[in-house]
Amino acid sequence: VLRQDISVNEDIYGGMSRAELSQAQDKELQLAQQDIKMEQTKDKKNTLESYVYEMRSKLLNTYRSFATEPEREGISRNLQETEEWLYEDGDDESEHVYTKKLEDLRKLVDPIENRYKDEDARAQATRSLLNCIVENRMAVESLSASEKNAVFAECHKAEEWLREKTQQQDALPKNTDPLLWSSEIKEKEDILDAYVSHITNLRKSMDSH
Template sequence: MPVTENIYGGMTEAELSEAKEKEFQLAQQDKLVEQAKDQKNALESYVYETRNKLFNTYRSFVSDREKEGISMSLKETEEWLYEDGDDETENAYTSKMQDLRKLVDPIENRYKDVEARALAKQDLLNCIVDYRMSVDSLPLRIGNWICKRILERKGSPQSSEDKRPDQPQ
């Protein structure tokens, strides 16, 4: 008696292949949605952080006109995020972020330059102090070295090369 296998509800090869393709497409779509969500969150964070820095950290490095323009751009971006931009692509959020960075990066660079200059100045002053201390202590160190060498020579037997010709042997 021959044995046969009947599976009810099973898929044919074509149906299985089609289902795998559909699963792959859905996974790709989920990945794109997740990337867009991450970029949206990054843009939203950038808006809040930049607004805070603009009125605190960068206040000495930005003119009132620049501050007003950037504040307006930040407000427009925030409104767009919560209205029209709620369900956009990753590229749309990236584009908005780049537009804001074009406005804010020059201010951030000025801030970083001043910070770096202050650190470089402090490093230079520390270096000058170290060199001055080295120069002040140099004669004392040389004197100590000479005394040490003299004591070492007195304690060790002299070779014939060390004796002067006018010294008795």
């Protein structure tokens, strides 16, 4: 039997070879990635632009009493410069550049934003600690006299600490960093709760033996 090799070119998808198809798919993927990158860059630019407008408004209203005059002036100047840059040299920049610009602005605004946010958080934390003190004073019925006194003493210490710190905080203007942060009050509550839980658990353990 006579065998003869016949050369065959495999054509698929309307006459495209596998190599051509692979190239076309790579090109399509590349274009899709470019589209995604462009969209991400556009989003970052819009985020920066929105931040500029939002902070300018908040600085005049919501955050006004929480920023010093030099802080307001400095931030306002940076916001104005950023806005002008966005419509001039920064009209067609990379995602990284927009991200960096936003980070730089946040570094200026964050301290003021933190003061504003912590005022409400501090009030909530204060109420929570006072409730914790009341509840722990009421939860000592099963304890011995010395254990009760120990709990009462810790509650009193927490109460006095809060009163003293609150007085000091209230004497400060809003446009300075708090002397008393809400996180400190929360920590004090956690410590008090842990102390009372330790004593009550010891009592339960002793009573069970």
